[in-house]
Amino acid sequence: MxxxxxxxxxxxxxxxxxxxxxxxxxxxxxxxxxxxxxxxxxxxxxxxxxxxxxxxxxxxxxxxxxxxxxxxxxxxxxxxxxxxxxxxxxxxxxxxxxxxxxxxxxxxxxxxxxxxxxxxxxxxxxxxxxxxxxxxxxxxxxxxxxxxxxxxxxxxxxxxxxxxxxxxxxxxxxxxxxxxxxxxxxxxxxxxxxxxxxxxxxEITFAHVKILRRALQTLQLSHQNLVASICVSVDDFAEAEAKREDAGGLVNYCRNIEGVEVGVSFVESEPGIVKVSMRARDRVDVSAVAKQLGGGGHAKASGCTVKGTIAEAKQKVWDVLEPALGVKHDE
Incomplete structure (x- = not known):
């Protein structure tokens, strides 16, 4: 029933x-x-x-x-x-x-x-x-x-x-x-x-490959290597002649790294607007993180949209993620 x-x-x-x-x-x-x-x-x-x-x-x-x-x-x-x-x-x-x-x-x-x-x-x-x-x-x-x-x-x-x-x-x-x-x-x-x-x-577009190539150059590990993040800017889209949809799935490259608990992608879809996607293993409920930033989703897959530059979006996410993870960005 x-x-x-x-x-x-x-x-x-x-x-x-x-x-x-x-x-x-x-x-x-x-x-x-x-x-x-x-x-x-x-x-x-x-x-x-x-x-x-x-x-x-x-x-x-x-x-x-x-x-x-x-x-x-x-x-x-x-x-x-x-x-x-x-x-x-x-x-x-x-x-x-x-x-x-x-x-x-x-x-x-x-x-x-x-x-x-x-x-x-x-x-x-x-x-x-x-x-x-x-x-x-x-x-x-x-x-x-x-x-x-x-x-x-x-x-x-x-x-x-x-x-x-x-x-x-x-x-x-x-x-x-x-x-x-x-x-x-x-x-x-x-x-x-x-x-x-x-x-x-x-199936992926060639534009996705060009965006991926640029995004991987920004890949960073932080929070005692528990977080991996990647960034795509408006300029990246323009130079790769790509659309917003061509950046789909980038966050999975972060989350799938061995030892990483949370993967995050910061995609600047237009100047001053950053789409944040988060994927988690077991340690963090990223839906709770996203909700505090006006977004939502699931415990292991969530997202939100943040106004500001990519650097500003990162800081806003870290401010919420750090207490959830129990580790500071620079540790």
Missing amino acids: NPNRAAVEEAARFFREHDRFLVLSHVNPDGDATGSALGVVLMLEQLGKEYVVVNEGETPLKFDFLPRFDRLRNLRKQPLTEMFEAVIAVDCADESRMGDVRPLFASGAAVLNIDHHPTNDMFGTVNLVRPEAAATAEILFEVAEEAGIAFNEELALCIYTGLLTDTGGFRYSNTTPRVMEIAARLLTYGVKPGEVAERCLE
């Missing part, structure tokens, strides 16, 4: 009770955010509902193999004036992660918040938040079942992509028997796991 059955039923009812929806995920969307948002779109189509699916900014082209990818609207380039009575937000750890979308919400809009981050601030009028779930896609699978949605290859592909990416290719500690059961079932609908893994986990 699903202990969250009542919440799942309420979410399924939300899909049925409204007619036109705004669907969104978090800024700088990953595979779970994109797969879940497009999974919601496919569910709404089956139910005969209308929708507009948006994100504040670009969605990485590595996910353009997903069905309805071409429907994703970049609000920075394609602003909307319509206001919506019903909103479905997926994989947003808190309201700020939705981006600047509040002007699209009608007064008193009903918001369904489907998420798995423990730092979620319950911003919805209906909240289906399960921190024990490996991915938002795992929760969406249960909503689809409850709503009587017929699974097919397209829907299975979206949900599988969310599971695959948020479990690191089924390698992270959040890979549970339930995750594998769902993944196995999705494969029966024609999902090709090798092709999905190639697009989401293996």
Whole structure:
């Protein structure tokens, strides 16, 4: 018996009770955010509902193999004036992660918040938040079942992509028997796991290689070699002719160094704005660190956005990380 059955039923009812929806995920969307948002779109189509699916900014082209990818609207380039009575937000750890979308919400809009981050601030009028779930896609699978949605290859592909990416290719500690059961079932609908893994986990752009080459020159060990950090500046992006998405995954090079407890990447996406990503082993809950800086996420994978220079962002992170780790930066 699903202990969250009542919440799942309420979410399924939300899909049925409204007619036109705004669907969104978090800024700088990953595979779970994109797969879940497009999974919601496919569910709404089956139910005969209308929708507009948006994100504040670009969605990485590595996910353009997903069905309805071409429907994703970049609000920075394609602003909307319509206001919506019903909103479905997926994989947003808190309201700020939705981006600047509040002007699209009608007064008193009903918001369904489907998420798995423990730092979620319950911003919805209906909240289906399960921190024990490996991915938002795992929760969406249960909503689809409850709503009587017929699974097919397209829907299975979206949900599988969310599971695959948020479990690191089924390698992270959040890979549970339930995750594998769902993944196995999705494969029966024609999902090709090798092709999905190639697009989401293996294939990289040449611009990523150029950014990586520059970033590795900044790699530093600190806090008694328990922390490894890496930096990418606006100038690095310009000289490498790279986009923000080309810097994805750099933090893993830091965290994977033997003996390192916390890996941190500082990516200056635009002057004065630094995206901080953190990955941890066992000693530190980086979601608590990120939350103090206005971000959020999971105990072993979190992030935040800090205003200022990279040097200033580093100091702000160290000020919070040092007491959590119990070691000062210069020790």
